[in-house]
Amino acid sequence: MKHRNVKRIIAAALAALMVLSLAGCGRGRVKINDGTFKPVDNPKELEFPLKETTTLTGMISYPANTESDPNKRTIFKRLQEQTNVEIDWVAIQGDQWGDKISLNMSDPNKLTDFVFTAGFSDSNLLKYGEQGAIIPLEEYIDNYMPNLKAVFDKYPEYRTMSTDVNGHIWALPWIEQLGSEKTAIQTIDNMSFINKTWLDFLNLEIPETVDEFEQVLIAFRDNAEALQKEFNIDGSVIPMSFIINDGGQDPAVLINGFGEGYGDPDKGRHIVVTDDKKVICSATQEGYKKGIQWLNKLYEENLIDKEAFTHEWSTYVSKGKSGRYGVCFSWDVANVANLTDWVPLPVLTADTRNLTPMNGSFTSGYDRGRCVVTAVAENPALVCAWLDQMYAPLQSAQNNWGTYGESDEFDIFEMSENADGEPMLKHAPLGDASPVEVREAEAVGGPLAVLDEYYDVYVTCPDDAQYRLDWIEEYYTPDMHTKYVYPNVFMSRKDTETLSNLQADVQKHINAKKAEWIMEGVTDEEWNKYLTNLEKYGLTEYLELFQKYLDAYYEDVAE
Numbered sequence: 001m002k003h004r005n006v007k008r009i010i011a012a013a014l015a016a017l018m019v020l021s022l023a024g025c026g027r028g029r030v031k032i033n034d035g036t037f038k039p040v041d042n043p044k045e046l047e048f049p050l051k052e053t054t055t056l057t058g059m060i061s062y063p064a065n066t067e068s069d070p071n072k073r074t075i076f077k078r079l080q081e082q083t084n085v086e087i088d089w090v091a092i093q094g095d096q097w098g099d100k101i102s103l104n105m106s107d108p109n110k111l112t113d114f115v116f117t118a119g120f121s122d123s124n125l126l127k128y129g130e131q132g133a134i135i136p137l138e139e140y141i142d143n144y145m146p147n148l149k150a151v152f153d154k155y156p157e158y159r160t161m162s163t164d165v166n167g168h169i170w171a172l173p174w175i176e177q178l179g180s181e182k183t184a185i186q187t188i189d190n191m192s193f194i195n196k197t198w199l200d201f202l203n204l205e206i207p208e209t210v211d212e213f214e215q216v217l218i219a220f221r222d223n224a225e226a227l228q229k230e231f232n233i234d235g236s237v238i239p240m241s242f243i244i245n246d247g248g249q250d251p252a253v254l255i256n257g258f259g260e261g262y263g264d265p266d267k268g269r270h271i272v273v274t275d276d277k278k279v280i281c282s283a284t285q286e287g288y289k290k291g292i293q294w295l296n297k298l299y300e301e302n303l304i305d306k307e308a309f310t311h312e313w314s315t316y317v318s319k320g321k322s323g324r325y326g327v328c329f330s331w332d333v334a335n336v337a338n339l340t341d342w343v344p345l346p347v348l349t350a351d352t353r354n355l356t357p358m359n360g361s362f363t364s365g366y367d368r369g370r371c372v373v374t375a376v377a378e379n380p381a382l383v384c385a386w387l388d389q390m391y392a393p394l395q396s397a398q399n400n401w402g403t404y405g406e407s408d409e410f411d412i413f414e415m416s417e418n419a420d421g422e423p424m425l426k427h428a429p430l431g432d433a434s435p436v437e438v439r440e441a442e443a444v445g446g447p448l449a450v451l452d453e454y455y456d457v458y459v460t461c462p463d464d465a466q467y468r469l470d471w472i473e474e475y476y477t478p479d480m481h482t483k484y485v486y487p488n489v490f491m492s493r494k495d496t497e498t499l500s501n502l503q504a505d506v507q508k509h510i511n512a513k514k515a516e517w518i519m520e521g522v523t524d525e526e527w528n529k530y531l532t533n534l535e536k537y538g539l540t541e542y543l544e545l546f547q548k549y550l551d552a553y554y555e556d557v558a559e
Helices: 002-024 074-083 094-106 122-131 138-144 146-154 156-162 196-201 210-222 224-231 286-300 313-321 380-391 393-401 435-442 463-479 493-520 524-536 539-558
Strands: 054-062 085-093 172-176 191-195 238-240 271-273 279-281 325-330 342-344 365-373 413-417 423-427 448-450
Touching: 054 094, 054 380, 074 085, 074 380, 074 393, 085 094, 122 365, 122 493, 138 146, 138 380, 146 156, 146 380, 146 448, 156 172, 156 365, 191 196, 196 224, 210 224, 210 238, 210 286, 210 325, 271 539, 279 539, 286 493, 313 325, 342 463, 365 380, 380 393, 380 448, 393 413, 393 423, 393 448, 493 524, 493 539, 524 539
Parallel strands: 054 085, 172 448, 238 325
Antiparallel strands: 172 365, 191 325, 191 342, 271 279, 413 423
16 A cells, blocks of 8 residues: 555656646646556447547557558558557657667656557566556456456466566566477577588588587588588688577577586576576586686687677678578577578587576566556556457467568468368468568567467467477477576566666676687686676675575465
8 A cells, every 4th residue: 555655646746747848848738647547437438449439649669671650550450440449659660769768758748658569677667657657557457458367367377477566567468378388489599500401511410419519510610612612602611600698699508518507598697596496697607617618619719700799680690691600599590591401409418418498488478568558548448458459369469470461472371260160360481581570570569468279279380480399399398407497577676676786787797708708718717706706796696686586486386
């Protein structure tokens, strides 16, 4: 109760500031929602299509070099026809979103009814909630969002993950299930791939150990001229390339077998959970050190792309599409090279053989802060009812991947039927097109839920997801011996901000030293200094915060 009263006071202050600001612009007075649940008198007023055309306002991001007007996208055209709701969009290019959305959320003149692709961090959600800029949604979900409520009822863990320590849901989530537990598609992001045509040409086998892998890279290096001639390669042969500290393009998966086999799967936080449910820093383990020293050995042998520490995505892809790589890393090799010539590289054995799954992956894809409703929404029930349409199974699939019946030459889907004769979206072949690029051209993102039980009922599993799921089950799941991953927990604002401040220094130091040591090597003296510096940056407190919420999570599970 105290929290709600404080929030209302802050909201009232924000409202006063907003009124003054807008009055100064000659736009009149604006009513601000103080966060109190505002039911509608007649629920039939929220039945779609509405009897009269109604306009709501929203903010959305869009990828560069794609359609900038959301209302020209087929998905939103159909939604307008189905609901009789027009959206007055403020559209911001994706690479400018971070800066502009922060400014817009702090400027009363620029707030819209909702932010469709917010992508807010926990810290932002709690900050904007306490400031009164966004409103809690739990009562609207229970009363006016039957599609999302059905998801929460069937999978209560998603409701738990969406709820803060005070019982509020500040945002509508993005949920994508593709597999589960150790077969989930999110268990590994930086998959390693090896050029099978090069292996076959040189009569080499797919390596299983780090020593065999090193010998393969040496063979690629020493037979560069023969490879260039055989495969008509324009440019130098590069045995292995990556983008250091860049999510799916990072090479950390290679070092998972050193030491106790923890590796460094969480490149943002550098934490893993032991089988004793203890949170440790993966980048301070002896196995991590040995793995980095081994990568330095590869670097000194000219087996690693010298530009791997400086080049950006476009350059990385350009070299890959030119056929210059022997080994590369990405979520999907089709984004970097092609499917025909490549196969996944198995987990490599060093001291042991293990692949630690990504933290949070056992509950599949989940983004807590995907969409928020702001305090300027005069009819939040209607806003939530419209946003709930995004959770309808056929709609979620389109928002996530793309649609059908486009006027251009490419469709992500064709409208088909399932075994019962009901409408089902069938994925169209991608051909040689990049899955990322074609989806960016059609999909709209935002809040949605695609569940495992939807496949072959409402939508087919996309080919690139299916072959990735097959790869994981064949090449990686058998070597995932770790019992636990860190779950997706919602910390308090104080702890979230403390953790964020600590993480900034810890992550920066770890990532900088990782790049430096792969290129230059690391001595025992430098390693000990590194450990000392991490303690100065608050590593112990950092891990204690994670441990606090891990313990609480398993206490809740036990109950």
